[in-house]
Amino acid sequence: MVHLIGSHIDITERKQAEAELMQHRQHLEEQVALRTAELSSARDAAESANKAKSEFLASMSHELRTPLNAILGYSQLMGTDPSLSENIQDQAHEIEHAGKHLLLLVNDMIDLARIEAGKLDLTIETVSAKSVISASLGMVTSMAEKQGILLINECRLGHDESVSADPNRLTQVIINLLTNAIKYNRPQGTVRLTCTTCDDKLRISVTDTGSGIPAEKQERIFNAFDRLGRENGAVEGTGIGLIITKRIVEAMSGTIGFESTLNQGSTFWVELCLSN
Ligand code: ADP
Numbered sequence: 001m002v003h004l005i006g007s008h009i010d011i012t013e014r015k016q017a018e019a020e021l022m023q024h025r026q027h028l029e030e031q032v033a034l035r036t037a038e039l040s041s042a043r044d045a046a047e048s049a050n051k052a053k054s055e056f057l058a059s060m061s062h063e064l065r066t067p068l069n070a071i072l073g074y075s076q077l078m079g080t081d082p083s084l085s086e087n088i089q090d091q092a093h094e095i096e097h098a099g100k101h102l103l104l105l106v107n108d109m110i111d112l113a114r115i116e117a118g119k120l121d122l123t124i125e126t127v128s129a130k131s132v133i134s135a136s137l138g139m140v141t142s143m144a145e146k147q148g149i150l151l152i153n154e155c156r157l158g159h160d161e162s163v164s165a166d167p168n169r170l171t172q173v174i175i176n177l178l179t180n181a182i183k184y185n186r187p188q189g190t191v192r193l194t195c196t197t198c199d200d201k202l203r204i205s206v207t208d209t210g211s212g213i214p215a216e217k218q219e220r221i222f223n224a225f226d227r228l229g230r231e232n233g234a235v236e237g238t239g240i241g242l243i244i245t246k247r248i249v250e251a252m253s254g255t256i257g258f259e260s261t262l263n264q265g266s267t268f269w270v271e272l273c274l275s276n
Contacts, residue, residue, distance in 0.1 A: 054117035061110040068106065072099045105238045112224065112240050115247045122166040122251055126275045129202055130157040132167060133193065136174035140182060144191065149182050155195040155204075163202050163272040165252045170272075174204065176245045177268045181208035183235050184266075197274065205269040213260040221258065222246050245270075 078084060078092035114120055133155055144151045163170070174193075181191040189209040196203045213221060217228045227239040249256045249270050260266035 051117060054113045057109055057113035061106050061113065064106050065103070065110075068099055068103050072096060072103065075099060101236060108238045108240045108244060111244050112247075115244065115251075120248070120251055122169060122248075124164055124166055124252060126162045127165045127167045127170060129161050129163050129195065129204070130155065132165075132170050133157070133174060133195070133204065136171050136178060137193065139171075139175050140178045143179065144182050147182055147185070148188050149185050150188075150190045151178075152190055152192045154192055157195055161197070161202065162275045164275040165254070165272055166248075169248045169252065173245050173248055173270060174206075176241050177206040177270070180241065180268070181206045181210070181266075183237070184208065185210040189265075200274050201271045202274050203269050203271045205267050207265060207267040209265045212262040212264055212266055213258075214262055218258075218260065 075092045075096040079089050079096055081089070081092075084092070133153070137151060137153055141151060178191060178193070185191065185208045191209075192207045194205045194207070196205070213228065220226045220228060222243050224243045225239040227237055230237070246256050249272075252272060254270055254272040256268070256270045258266055258268040
């Protein structure tokens with residue numbers, strides 16, 4: 001004898017729900033695909049606009065440099081020409097001073113534009129940290145002396161302690177940190193350069209005794225053209241030295257950072273891979 005037990009469930013509603021769910025999913029996938037395409041074309045447009053801007057800046061900067069050098073040359077000649085009155089000579093010095101500032105800005109802009117356009121040529125090699133540091137210190141000695149700032153080299157490195165870096169660019173980085181430490185120092189202040197190693201990294205630190213950077217401004221320190229309110233102060237600058245420095249350090253697989261205490265001073269450091 002055969003017993004049959006059966007049950008009957010109406011699945012119309014479940015099927016309907018499944019179909020609706022499927023529809024929603026399909027709609028969602030379409031939306032995601034649409035948004036992704038929109039985002040990617042917006043990114044492409046932004047990237048090409050940025051590239052065009054950087055290329056424009058790089059070529060314009062070259063056009064600017066040539067006439068500027070003529071202005072500088074002639075103002076220097078006029079400033080020392082004994083046949084001209086003292087007043088005219090003073091005015092020529094003013095032109096020379098302003099021209100030098102403009103040249104500095106143009107040079108920095110070329111550098112930044114080149115970096116932003118991805119055209120930073122680096123030759124990474126094994127570099128003696130000690131020689132780069134003493135070369136950099138040598139380049140800022142007279143500036144420090146003129147401003148009455150004492151430079152102290154506390155790096156105790158041997159000649160065989162090397163880092164992976166582009167020697168010229170690393171020199172530029174250290175000079176920039178030293179220059180800032182001198183510029184933003186107090187009268188009769190000090191600038192201390194120290195080196196520490198940790199695992200496979202070498203940290204080069206530059207400590208000044210300046211006025212420091214207020215906590216609320218610190219997050220803007222690597223912004224291009226942001227002088228943190230010093231635009232009208234006595235210290236000259238372009239506001240792009242640190243962003244250039246950061247880009248160069250990162251291109252050498254290094255890191256950069258700083259600590260600063262108001263009215264006490266700041267320490268800017270870079271960390272690079274040891275290569276021995
Ligand atoms: P610049 O010195 O040409 O203005 P930077 O990009 O080198 O440009 O620095 C940006 C700003 O950061 C400076 O204008 C200054 O306000 C601040 N800054 C940089 N270094 C120091 C420092 N060692 N101490 C205090 N402020 C600093």
